[in-house]
Amino acid sequence: MRAVRRPEVRLPRLEPFGSGELESEGDYDGVEFRELDLTAQEGRGARFMDCGLYGVALDETRLGRARFIDSVLDGVRGVGTDLAEATLRDVEVIDARLGGVQLHASSLERVLVRGGKIDYLNLRRARLKDVVFEGCVLVEPDFGGARLERVEFRDCVLRRADFSAATMADVDLRTVAELDVARGLDRLAGSVISPSQLLELAPAFAAQIGVRVESPGA
Numbered sequence: 260m261r262a263v264r265r266p267e268v269r270l271p272r273l274e275p276f277g278s279g280e281l282e283s284e285g286d287y288d289g290v291e292f293r294e295l296d297l298t299a300q301e302g303r304g305a306r307f308m309d310c311g312l313y314g315v316a317l318d319e320t321r322l323g324r325a326r327f328i329d330s331v332l333d334g335v336r337g338v339g340t341d342l343a344e345a346t347l348r349d350v351e352v353i354d355a356r357l358g359g360v361q362l363h364a365s366s367l368e369r370v371l372v373r374g375g376k377i378d379y380l381n382l383r384r385a386r387l388k389d390v391v392f393e394g395c396v397l398v399e400p401d402f403g404g405a406r407l408e409r410v411e412f413r414d415c416v417l418r419r420a421d422f423s424a425a426t427m428a429d430v431d432l433r434t435v436a437e438l439d440v441a442r443g444l445d446r447l448a449g450s451v452i453s454p455s456q457l458l459e460l461a462p463a464f465a466a467q468i469g470v471r472v473e474s475p476g477a
Contacts, residue, residue: 260451261429263411264389266349266369268331273311281305281320298337317357355395403443422446432456 273291281302288308298318302325310330317337326346336356345365355375363383367390376396384404396416404424411431422443430450432438438456440447444467452460465472 260431261409263391263409263429263431264369265391266351266371268329268349268351270311270329270331271309273309323361399441407449 271289273289276287276290276292276295281297281300283301283303283305285302285305287305287310290307290310292310292312292315294314296316297320298316300320302320302322304324305322306326306328307330308328310327312330312332312335314334315336317335317340319339319341320337321341322345323341323343324345325342327348327350328346329349331351331353332355333351333353334355335352337360338358340357340360342365343361343363345362347365347370348368350370352370352372353374355372355377357375357380358378359381360377361381362385363381365382365385367385367387369389370387371391371393372395373393374395376398377400378398380397380400382400382402382405385402386406387410388408390407391411391413392415393413394415397418397420399419399421400417401421402425403421406426407430408428410427410429412435413431414434414436416437417435418437418439419441420439421441423446425443425446427447427449432450433453433456435456438452438459440460440463444460444463462472
């Protein structure tokens with residue numbers, strides 16, 4: 260297993276975001292967004308460099324193809340946030356409470372997702388490289404067709420995960436507290452699991468290859 264390279268975000272002195280709304284293709288450098296309601300705002304294609312988003316509401320916020328670089332998202336919350344085809348590089352996402360967030364066809368590199376809960380995370384056809392999910396709860400995450408390289412799931416919960424058509428290289432699942440794979444069990448090649456996880460998944464693995472497990476005389 261090659262070690263995951265974690266982000267090392269050191270934000271400069273930030274300037275508060277003024278009044279007004281996000282702008283499509285907007286350029287935000289060294290800006291602090293604190294306790295703001297950005298519900299349903301349009302920031303498609305915007306660039307966030309050295310930014311901090313703290314306690315921000317992102318319900319239905321449109322951030323498709325946005326770029327987040329060397330930034331921190333702490334305590335963000337929302338349902339239906341659109342981040343399709345976005346780029347996250349050297350980003351920390353801390354204690355997020357999100358539902359139905361769209362990150363399909365996105366690119367995540369050196370990203371830490373720590374704490375919080377994300378329901379119905381859509382990462383279909385996304386590219387994840389050097390990404391850590393730590394101490395968070397992911398309910399029905401969709402990694403269908405995604406490429407995962409040097410990804411670590413540490414002390415987190417994966418419920419009803421979908422790995423259909425995903426490809427993996429150096430994916431560490433050994434410390435997952437709850438590992439529940441709904442689809443794509445056959446796509447775990449390239450990952451490493453613990454002996455106890457192997458025992459828990461054994462019936463599913465057997466079913467995958469068509470082996471029936473029965474006691475003698477049954």
